[in-house]
Amino acid sequence: MISNRPTWLSRRISRLILGSAILAGACRNDLVEGSIGSAGGSAGSVGGGGGGLAAGGSSSASPVILTGLGGASGSSGGGGAAGANGCADNASCPSGICIPLSSGTNVCTTTCGSTSDCLAGWNCGTMNGQSSSVCQCTPSPEICDGLDNDCNGIVDDLDVNNDGICDCIKIATVGNPGTHGTLDVFGTWIAGRASSGAVVSLGSQVLTADLITPFNIIVIEDIYLYGKGRAYTAAEAQVLSDWVNKGGGLITMTGYSSPPNDNANVNILLAPFGLSYGEVQILKKGASATTVPITEFVAHPITTGVTAVGVDNGYEVSGPASPDPQSNFTVYATGGGYRVGEAIQIGKGHVDVWGDEWITYNSEWVNHPDYQVPLFWTNTIKWLTVAGTCQVPIPIFIP
Ligand SMILES: [Ca+2]
Ligand SMILES: [Ca+2]
Ligand SMILES: [Ca+2]
Numbered sequence: 001m002i003s004n005r006p007t008w009l010s011r012r013i014s015r016l017i018l019g020s021a022i023l024a025g026a027c028r029n030d031l032v033e034g035s036i037g038s039a040g041g042s043a044g045s046v047g048g049g050g051g052g053l054a055a056g057g058s059s060s061a062s063p064v065i066l067t068g069l070g071g072a073s074g075s076s077g078g079g080g081a082a083g084a085n086g087c088a089d090n091a092s093c094p095s096g097i098c099i100p101l102s103s104g105t106n107v108c109t110t111t112c113g114s115t116s117d118c119l120a121g122w123n124c125g126t127m128n129g130q131s132s133s134v135c136q137c138t139p140s141p142e143i144c145d146g147l148d149n150d151c152n153g154i155v156d157d158l159d160v161n162n163d164g165i166c167d168c169i170k171i172a173t174v175g176n177p178g179t180h181g182t183l184d185v186f187g188t189w190i191a192g193r194a195s196s197g198a199v200v201s202l203g204s205q206v207l208t209a210d211l212i213t214p215f216n217i218i219v220i221e222d223i224y225l226y227g228k229g230r231a232y233t234a235a236e237a238q239v240l241s242d243w244v245n246k247g248g249g250l251i252t253m254t255g256y257s258s259p260p261n262d263n264a265n266v267n268i269l270l271a272p273f274g275l276s277y278g279e280v281q282i283l284k285k286g287a288s289a290t291t292v293p294i295t296e297f298v299a300h301p302i303t304t305g306v307t308a309v310g311v312d313n314g315y316e317v318s319g320p321a322s323p324d325p326q327s328n329f330t331v332y333a334t335g336g337g338y339r340v341g342e343a344i345q346i347g348k349g350h351v352d353v354w355g356d357e358w359i360t361y362n363s364e365w366v367n368h369p370d371y372q373v374p375l376f377w378t379n380t381i382k383w384l385t386v387a388g389t390c391q392v393p394i395p396i397f398i399p
Contacts, residue, residue: 249384
């Protein structure tokens with residue numbers, strides 16, 4: 001166990017006191033719905049070398065929306081991939097331009113002035129029958145290279161095992177996995193599904209642009225200031241904010257230790273987004289020793305198909321007090337009148353703030369057929385990924 005932490009006895013006493021405080025407090029019902037963060041970003045922020053974020057990408061490119069290629073290139077994730085759009089004729093394309101691929105499939109495309117106007121992997125050029133130059137693509141099997149190899153309009157949408165987690169995705173964790181469950185169930189699960197990109201533990205490294213730019217998603221785990229963590233700085237929070245605005249996907253969790261000041265450190269990193277965790281523990285599990293099921297969800301990509309996940313001794317999510325006009329936010333999960341999950345789209349990126357950490361523990365994955373924790377995570381990873389990149393279909397049954 002972590003040194004310098006309160007003893008179990010003192011923690012239990014403090015939880016009892018706080019539990020009484022919760023009961024004495026007014027029951028809140030401040031569900032707030034903003035507009036759902038839609039997949040409206042540009043695919044142009046995708047960098048090469050496996051799909052991390054890179055500044056200076058062809059952000060002006062008009063995403064080519066294609067569907068129905070049916071895996072013509074051999075990519076297992078190509079069939080029916082979200083956002084794909086084949087075409088029968090010009091009239092079936094928003095741009096009014098339907099062109100043939102060498103595979104025999106037709107796809108919608110757009111006019112262009114140069115290749116920088118096209119999705120990564122596509123080239124701008126003249127074509128018989130077209131009065132203007134158009135974006136064109138020669139299909140080959142999708143690989144993790146920052147390009148749309150199979151010409152279905154999605155960069156690096158590779159998922160060989162059809163598990164719903166893009167194989168090319170690059171995920172970093174910050175802090176330490178929680179210790180209340182059996183080792184790092186979440187870490188093991190995600191590492192086996194993001195097989196080409198792998199999962200990297202950044203531990204307590206200083207967050208710099210160079211360090212985090214390669215990653216699509218960052219998962220903030222236990223950074224409790226008085227545990228193994230260290231104090232993060234406003235400068236690091238700004239680095240994280242800049243990365244999100246360029247297309248990064250950030251998820252934070254909490255509840256790894258006990259009050260007071262459980263959330264001081266993670267709140268430093270959330271400050272640029274106008275978000276924070278409270279300091280009063282909520283939703284403590286009962287005498288039956290099972291987590292408190294969260295069942296109140298609003299429609300959102302993260303909650304699709306999810307009817308229950310469990311929490312214990314979490315913290316309420318707050319903010320933003322004055323939403324940035326460019327920010328789309330949704331309180332997607334509530335329980336006991338508290339905000340438990342909140343999702344915000346900022347710039348090209350996404351932030352998901354979850355008020356607990358038990359979604360990383362084995363008990364929730366193994367002992368709860370009534371919970372859909374793997375689906376919740378699969379939905380979350382996909383939503384956190386910038387539009388047009390690494391977007392693969394989520395299977396009906398999560399393996
Ligand atoms: Ca593709
Ligand atoms: Ca690729
Ligand atoms: Ca996969």
